Amino acid sequence: MVNPFKYGREVSGRQFYDRQEAFDGLYSKLAGGSANVVMYAPRRYGKTSLVKKVLARFSEEGVPCIYFDMNRVETLERFCEAYASALYSLVGGAKGVAHAFAEYLLHLHPTFSFGGEFPVSVKFDYGGKMSSVSLAEVLGMAEKIAVEHVHGPIIVAFDEFQEIRSLSPDLPLEGIFRGVIQEQQNVRYVFFGSKTHMLKRMFGEKSRPFYKSAATIKLGKPPEDQSRAFVAERFASCGIGVDAAEISRIVEVSANIPYYLQELSSQVFDRVVSAGRDWVEPADVDGAIDDLLAENADWYFEQLKGLPPSQRILARALAAEPVREFLAEYRERHSLGVSSTVHTALVRLIDAGIVESDISGYHIGDPFFARAILMPPGEVGLPAAACGDLK
Ligand SMILES: Nc1ncnc2c1ncn2[C@@H]1O[C@H](COP(=O)(O)OP(=O)(O)OP(=O)(O)O)[C@@H](O)[C@H]1O
């Protein structure tokens, strides 16, 4: 029987639930075209799935869209070629496009071929590194395409947008991107990514080029009742019964974060099927939690081992008790030391993607990692050394 749960890559169709409010918010902002949008959400909340769903709607309505994942390119040169390919592919079949493209990018000596990652692949022969002028030209093509070939707006979604910084150590990329984007009238952008803290700095610090340049959308957790209904429906679609108590436990243990909800449910499903049953028992959920902890034990161990003591102690405190403010009483209770030490450790843990913050405060982003941190030494395959010297 095919597992009805999916996790890892973005999801759509019956794998996708809720998000109506965020969908409407993003859709209407982009449709209105009054501002570009930056979307924040902690890891694995479903950003990519949501944005792709909104783009699919625009495509159905005839608005050309590009989804571009910055993680797919390692260098600026590669970005320019891949982005140009995506832009070309939007209008590849239209009359006169090849000629127009060759002209837009004359001194980059573009060549075009069919097939590959995009329907049309653009390669440049620029005889060296990209200059800021060349980059600006490539970015500027989006507006030209919208005006001259689409005759209407286009939408560009940059996933993992915070990574533009790593594309080139030499050029002020944020400034160049911002400079081009702010001149464009017919291209609507949505910026998002899984390193929320970096994006927040990009769009929230006065000294940064993108400061306050986009409307903000915050994607929270789905409503719990929707998550519960989703789990029940998915099991039911395979003829498997699940009681409210087991569903509650799945939602609670996965912290109601879509990725972990699907991952845990998937593991529970496998256990039920291999036991030859058509209902979920409490032991299936417990067993699935243990399986996931054991599966990731090496990774957790590596993460913990790499942390200096101040960060490990803080990670343990946050695993046990998420918090909004590190008041003296909390610091004492968890032997955290003075505020400045806690602050430094906190910033590092956020930068490392271990700690996230939301309205409930600072907490370990991965609810299974939080569990693992609190396990007695040596349990569920987590090596004793990972936990043993936490305190
Ligand atoms: N609306 C949804 N309905 C059901 N499951 C979802 C939904 N959104 C996300 N998920 C689950 O979360 C997983 C990750 O989704 P997605 O890649 O969209 O999240 P993300 O926030 O972009 O993640 P990352 O922070 O790693 O980039 C999916 O594989 C799926 O299991």
Ligand SMILES: [Mg+2]
């Ligand atoms: Mg994503």
